[in-house]
Amino acid sequence: MEPSKDFVSIVRENVRAYGNRRYFTFVTEEKGRGRSYREEDLGFGDLDRKARALAVHLHALGIQDRAVLLLYPEGLDFLTGFLGCLYARVIAVPAPFPDLDAGRSERTRRIIDDADIRWILTDTAHREMLEGWLTDAGLAGRVRCLATDAGVDADPGEWTMPRYGPDRPAFLQYTSGSTSAPKGVVVSHGNLLCNAEEIRCRIEGGPDTIGVGWVPHYHDMGLIGQVLQPLYLGCRYVFLSPITFIKRPVLWLELITRHRATITLAPNFGYELILRRVTDAQLAGLDLASLRIAKNGAEPVLAGTLERMVERFGAVGFRRETWMPCYGMAETTLLVAAAPLGTGPVIREFDFEALTRNEAVPLTRDGERADAEVPFRNGAGGLHGHGMRRLVSSGRPVTLDVRVVDPGSRAVLPEGRVGEIWVGGGSVARGYWARSDETRETFQAVTAEGLGPYLRTGDLGFVAGGELYVTGRIKDMIIVNGHNIYAHDLEEAARAAHPGARTTAAFALDAPLPDGAAAGPQQVIIVQEVSPAAAGERGLAELASLTRDAVARAFGLPSLSVVLSGRGAVRRTTSGKIQRRLTRQAFLDGKIKQLAGDLEPDVAALGRVSA
Missing domain, CATH: 3.30.300.30 (ANL, C-terminal domain)
Known part of the structure; x- marks a missing residue:
């Protein structure tokens, strides 16, 4: 694919090439029918038509280049809302649907204030409830709701594609707030294109790729991996809501089996959940041999999880080589590094005491220094007593410039030294929405040697043998006796x-x-x-x-x-x-x-x- 093209043009090319022969499938539980599930398809052609109609409507509202909040339950309506915003050159802001009944809406209110939201896109089923909340919150009149599944009456044929520049904001990805208040990461059209190509190269994806997943659409892994990447590749994707997955975890594996999926992705806890909850009886109907890639990222990847998955599900086709540990974040659009396709994970043992001093010293199983990778073995955890720590490599960057830097002196560190991970390149976002000081500190860092600008990730890690190892967050570090x-x-x-x-x-x-x-x-x-x-x-x-x-x-x-x-x-x-x-x-x-x-x-x- 030509890197100079904008993302919308690539989506439109795939629409013309495949029409409804490429589609998204959303899986829901049928109420009152026990463990019965319904699959609903939305073809690229129909999605494109709905998105163009919504774009015409949004253009008529005069909100081009403004931020619009997308509050949808998991499902196909979100796809129309998000793509319609891209088509209209409106800045989409995906966010989790607020739990209004429980009073947990503070995060939503902060996003509305931070991004100066005037419109909320949602579905008919939730519009009235949201409007009631806006009234109670004193936001009625300032913020309005549009139900995109019924409130749009426009001719898609009237749509004309806006002009997109690489630096123009495509959407805001609000950070999860695991260590601080959520901030809006400004992802540009250029960022989106660059990271989509990074992912395509690493997974070697194309129109024949078939994905299955359950990561929520407001999460960067879910939005990029399960919504935008299929549109970029022109491939099929099957997804379900996280709640449906948690209620019956084996459904994830059943869908991989049924649709002959080639790729899936999840944080480590998702794989741990199926290890705990999938029974021996449920294994009988599974066939995971079609999987080429199982991405594991968004939180620490545990060696024991990788090994137990192979041990438990190897009999139904899950292979060691399927694993693709990866590392990324909203500030880099998504992917920074991942294991090369078909190589499986690199797991090594390091001296625990040395790591506490910010030195990465590889060990053999008997405690001697070594440079070789530890053999993949089933059943072992990540920690071995007091003297050893097992770490899973996050792989290697595709084209991004990744450095390990001393967070105090800002000196670039050599292999084997632990420091802050800094990232440069086209996937690094423009900054935080309306936060110039934090943008300058986080996104425009320069090393002591004058190299830059780089993104300061806030993550600690090191490089060994060309592999990137992430050891933890700076803000979560606990210092004991130095x-x-x-x-x-x-x-x-x-x-x-x-x-x-x-x-x-x-x-x-x-x-x-x-x-x-x-x-x-x-x-x-x-x-x-x-x-x-x-x-x-x-x-x-x-x-x-x-x-x-x-x-x-x-x-x-x-x-x-x-x-x-x-x-x-x-x-x-x-x-x-x-x-x-x-x-x-x-x-x-x-x-x-x-x-x-x-x-x-x-x-x-x-x-x-x-x-």
Whole structure:
């Protein structure tokens, strides 16, 4: 494909080439019919016609180059809304549908204010409810709703394609807010084209690609991977809502089997869910041999997950070579790096103590230094006692310029040194919407050697053997006795301590604390959701002590507190990422209900958990 073309032109070429022979399929559960599911198709030709009609309507409203909020449930209507905005040169802002009944609409209100939203695109089923919320929020008259499935009466033949420049904003991707308030990333048409080609090259995709997925459309992985990439490639895609997937995880694999999918994608927790919930009886009807690619990204990729997937589903065709660990973020449109097609994951063992000093020293299984990749073996986790950490490579960039930089001195670091990951190239977004200072600091960084501009990702990592390894977020780093410990390493060790463990969040209590409590950064807290039934004869109190002992021993922590709680204690973003800072705040505010715990005296004295 010619890189100089705009994204809309490529979509229109695929519409002319394939019409409705290429299509999206949305899978929903039929109400009142048990485990019965309905598939609804939307061909490229019909989608194009609806998008052109919507674009004509939006043009008549006079909102070209303005931001418009897209609030849709998962389904095909969102595709029309988003593509209609692209066709009209309107800046789409995809966002999760607010849970108005539960009063959780603060994030939506912040987006409306931040992006100066005047119009919301939605469907007929939700327009009245949204209009009522706008009235209650004092936004009626300022913000209006348009139901794109019924409120558009325009002739698609009247559409004329606007002029697109590479720097013109295509959409705003609001960050998930896992470590800070959500910010609108301005993704330009040039960014979109560049990253679409990056993905095409890495997956070697084309019109014969068939995808199946469930990642929400407001998440960068879902929007780019499941909506825009199929339009760019001219291929088929089958998707379902995250709620439908969570209710019956095996459906994901059944759809891969039925449609002979060649690619799927999900964060690591999605693969963990099917490992826990798919039964032996359900395996019998599955055939995953058609899969060429299973992308795993958007959160830490765990070696144990990759290995257990091969061990469990190898009998029904899931191969090691299918894995494609990857790394990316909204600020780079999506993809930064991924394993080459058909190579499978690179998993290596590194000296744990050296990593705490920001040095990546490879180890063999007996603890000696080595340069070779660790053999792929089933059943192993990511941590081996106190001295070893297993890491999964995020692969290699296709064309982007990726550097590892000392975040303080801004000096470029050599291979084997841990620093902040900086990214340069055409996929890097223009910046944050209406945030010039943060844009300058994050998107226009220059190294001490004068190289740049680069995006500062906020992620720590290193390069070894040409492979990029991501070790964690700078903001989630826990410093104990001068050593750097990554929160997700603590969480992985805690989850591995007992079978009843579920979602886990680790954080430090930084001084000063409320009420003058003298707990410093060495006071580490683990909040773990747990199923009481899984405790069995041991009881939850014993599980809390077991978790504390296992984690403290593995990391040499002088003090550690464990709180076991029910579902919902650990705060998560709308895309499922753990919000450690919000969980920490909930703990300090006494909003976490403790089922059992093993707390340090200073932490117990705070009285911040409820019984």
